[in-house]
Amino acid sequence: DTAVxxxxxxxxxxxxxxxxxxxxxxxxxxxxxxxxxxxxxFLKIMFSYNNKELIINETVPNRFSPKSPDKAHLxxxxxxxxxGDSAVYFCASSHNRGTEAFFGQGTRxxxx
Amino acid sequence: AQTxxxxxxxxxxxxxxxxxxSCTYDTSENNYYLFWYxxxxxxxxxxxxxxxxYKQQNATENRFSVxxxxxxxxxxLKISDSQLGDTAMYFxxxxxxxxxxxNLFFGTGTRxxxxx
Numbered sequence: 001d002t003a004v005x006x007x008x009x010x011x012x013x014x015x016x017x018x019x020x021x022x023x024x025x026x027x028x029x030x031x032x033x034x035x036x037x038x039x040x041x042f043l044k045i046m047f048s049y050n051n052k053e054l055i056i057n058e059t060v061p062n063r064f065s066p067k068s069p070d071k072a073h074l075x076x077x078x079x080x081x082x083x084g085d086s087a088v089y090f091c092a093s094s095h096n097r098g099t100e101a102f103f104g105q106g107t108r109x110x111x112x
Numbered sequence: 113a114q115t116x117x118x119x120x121x122x123x124x125x126x127x128x129x130x131x132x133x134s135c136t137y138d139t140s141e142n143n144y145y146l147f148w149y150x151x152x153x154x155x156x157x158x159x160x161x162x163x164x165x166y167k168q169q170n171a172t173e174n175r176f177s178v179x180x181x182x183x184x185x186x187x188x189l190k191i192s193d194s195q196l197g198d199t200a201m202y203f204x205x206x207x208x209x210x211x212x213x214x215n216l217f218f219g220t221g222t223r224x225x226x227x228x
Contacts (some may be wrong), residue, residue, distance in 0.1 A: 031214055041151075041201060045215040090157060092212050095146040100147060101216060103157035 003027050006091045006104035014080055014112055021076045021107045023091030029102070030095060031055070032074035037088040037106070048091075049074050052069060081111045114139050114206045114209045118219035125194045126227050132179075133222045135204030141165075146180070146187045147206040147216065152200040160202070163187065191224075199226045 012020050033034045034046040047066045048055045054066065063079045082108060088108050092101040102110060115138040125131035137146070148160040163171045163180050170178050187208045191198055201223050205216040 035213060035216075041221050043203065043216075043218040045217075048213045048215050050213070088155065090159075099214070100159045100162050101214065102159075103149075106155045106157075108155075 002092055004093055004102050004104040006089075006107050008107060009060070009105060010108050010110075012110045012112060015081055015083060017081050018079045019081060019109070020078070020088055021091075023074050023076070023104055025072055025091075025093040025094070025102070027093060027102060029093035030071070031093060032068070033092040033094075033101065034074065034076050035090040035092060035103075037090060039043075039087070043090070047076075049076075078109075081109075083111050086107060086111045114208065114217040115170070116204055116206050116219040118202075118204055118222050120222045121220070122223045122225070124225040124227055125191070127194055127196060129194055130190060130192045131194055131224065133191075133202050133204075133224065135187045135189070135219055137185050137187065137206050139185070139206065139208065141208050141210060142220075143210065145209065146178075147205040147207070148176070148178070148187075148189045149203045149205060149218075150198075150200045151203065152190050152197075157203075161189065194226045196226050196228060198224060200224060 024067045027062040031050045033048045037043045049068050067075045088106045090106045094101040117119040117136045144165045146163045150158045159175045177190045181186045201221045203221045
């Protein structure tokens with residue numbers, strides 16, 4: 001059973017399009033996250049959600065919006081995609097403070 | 113934001129040998145958590161080891177151990193008896209539980225190659 005699953009694994013789309021990446025966790029965790037890994041492999045937090053409330057929103061363009069229909073899901077919607085949005089996006093979840101985050105397998109987004 | 117520094121972009125080690133990956137961090141907090149994550153070519157992020165700052169004892173997980181020096185803000189990873197499957201990117205990460213969020217701050221990573 002996959003603990004944190006993301007779909008799709010690969011996404012190729014044109015500039016200006018709107019796309020979504022889905023994430024689901026079956027670990028019963030309280031908090032879910034989205035991280036972005038750029039072409040240099042640097043990982044940076046984008047959003048975190050705890051009990052359906054946004055806890056932190058780093059300096060991410062408002063074209064990116066997280067949507068959490070329930071505790072087990074945190075989807076990422078991206079509007080008006082730009083070339084610079086090309087990256088690998090990771091969903092993750094964790095239980096309590098200080099516990100490790102479990103990551104999904106990542107979604108490689110390529111904007112052409 | 114916290115700063116995590118990994119000064120070794122690439123390293124290599126002979127199979128069965130031991131290698132140490134360096135990590136330093138900057139924080140004014142006293143209570144925090146440190147992690148090493150492994151990212152093989154499959155892209156999956158895998159937790160290797162975890163250390164609580166309030167614990168003086170260094171964490172160990174089989175062939176993986178850390179040297180946690182709180183005063184020096186250093187958190188190095190030692191891999192003993194290196195195996196081909198250890199070839200991966202290794203990321204050091206910092207978490208401050210006081211912020212109310214559990215988000216991780218990552219270093220830039222070290223690419224480790226295990227040579228047969």
